Amino acid sequence: EAGVAQSPRYKIIEKRQSVAFWCNPISGHATLYWYQQILGQGPKLLIQFQNNGVVDDSQLPKDRFSAERLKGVDSTLKIQPAKLEDSAVYLCASSETSGRATDTQYFGPGTRLTVL
Amino acid sequence: AQSVTQLDSQVPVFEEAPVELRCNYSSSVSVYLFWYVQYPNQGLQLLLKYLSGSTLVKGINGFEAEFNKSQTSFHLRKPSVHISDTAEYFCAVSRNTDKLIFGTGTRLQVFP
Numbered sequence: 527e528a529g530v531a532q533s534p535r536y537k538i539i540e541k542r543q544s545v546a547f548w549c550n551p552i553s554g555h556a557t558l559y560w561y562q563q564i565l566g567q568g569p570k571l572l573i574q575f576q577n578n579g580v581v582d583d584s585q586l587p588k589d590r591f592s593a594e595r596l597k598g599v600d601s602t603l604k605i606q607p608a609k610l611e612d613s614a615v616y617l618c619a620s621s622e623t624s625g626r627a628t629d630t631q632y633f634g635p636g637t638r639l640t641v642l
Numbered sequence: 643a644q645s646v647t648q649l650d651s652q653v654p655v656f657e658e659a660p661v662e663l664r665c666n667y668s669s670s671v672s673v674y675l676f677w678y679v680q681y682p683n684q685g686l687q688l689l690l691k692y693l694s695g696s697t698l699v700k701g702i703n704g705f706e707a708e709f710n711k712s713q714t715s716f717h718l719r720k721p722s723v724h725i726s727d728t729a730e731y732f733c734a735v736s737r738n739t740d741k742l743i744f745g746t747g748t749r750l751q752v753f754p
Contacts, residue, residue, distance in 0.1 A: 530685065568646075568732050568744025569686070582741060617685060627674055627736035628693055633685030 528552065530634035532618050538640045544606035547637045551599070551620030557581075558595055559631060560603050561617040569617055575601065576624070605639075613641045644669035644735050648745035656753050657725055663718040663748045665707075665733030675716040676734040676742065677707055686732065692716060703727070728752045 531550040539545050551558050557576050561569035572591065574582040577598040586593070590609070595601040605612055615636040621629040649664045667673060674693050678686040690701025697709040707718045716733060733745040 566746065568734070568746050569742075570744070571741045574741070619685070627742055628691070630688050630691075631686075631742070633687070635683065635685050 530618055530620055530632055532616075532634040532637055534637055535635065536638050536640075538642065539608055540642050541610055542607040544604065545608055545639065546602050546604045547616050547618075547639075549601045549603070549618030549634060551601070551618070552622075552632055555620035555622050555632070556598070557621045557624070557629070558601050559617075559619040559621075560593055560601070561619065563615040563617055563636070565614070572603070608639075608641045610641050613639055615639070644673055644737065644743055646733050646735050646743055646745035648733055648748050650748050651746070652749045652751065654751045654753065655723055658722050660721050661719065661723050661727075661750065663731050663733075663750065665716045665718065665745060667714050667716065667733075667735045669714075669735065669737070671737060674736050675707075675709060676736070677701065677705070677716075677718050678732045678734060678744075679703075680730040680732065680747075682729070689718070689731075723750070723752050725752050725754060 533548050559574050560572045563569040572586045573593045575595040578595045593603045615638050617636045619631040619633045621631045645668050647666045655661045676691045677689040680686045690699045692699045692709045700706045705720050730747045732747045734742045736742045
């Protein structure tokens with residue numbers, strides 16, 4: 527079974543530029559998550575999708591971050607404009623069913639973003 | 643609101659020695675508890691989880707954890723570690739429909 531795919535793996539940009547990350551979850555998984563992992567911290571949930579609807583985006587900085595999950599499969603996360611403090615690893619995860627916390631989440635390898 | 647504290651940022655240990663990674667949580671209600679492992683340049687992988695029932699939970703790769711409600715702890719243990727266990731370990735807590743809250747992680751470094 528293929529895992530969660532993410533691209534690119536690494537990205538370096540200057541502040542005020544825009545950037546986009548892509549995630550392809552495990553086939554058939556209904557729930558998709560985007561996490562931000564700043565160096566030295568644990569992952570923090572940015573947004574959770576159930577199929578193509580948003581379940582939780584309470585910690586997404588909506589003035590600069592946006593995400594979409596078209597057709598309930600792939601997802602993109604965009605930052606525009608980027609700030610220095612956005613430097614982090616962005617993790618995508620998926621789970622099979624309802625998105626309850628008891629479901630096992632499967633994580634991709636992440637995209638490491640450096641903002642200069 | 644719940645939170646997680648991982649008391650040790652780094653734990654060095656020699657191969658074949660036992661190890662314990664500590665995790666404490668705070669919550670006013672019943673919670674679910676998880677341990678995830680992150681190998682270098684890889685995503686997180688679930689080691690084990692406590693949802694209910696027996697307080698001793700066995701996971702993959704020989705790891706186990708014990709839920710202690712009175713001490714609000716969920717420490718991870720392995721009786722004999724291998725070089726391949728070198729990784730970052732994250733404890734996480736959640737309530738039923740709430741998001742996972744992760745700790746800051748503990749880096750386990752196993753030396754030959």
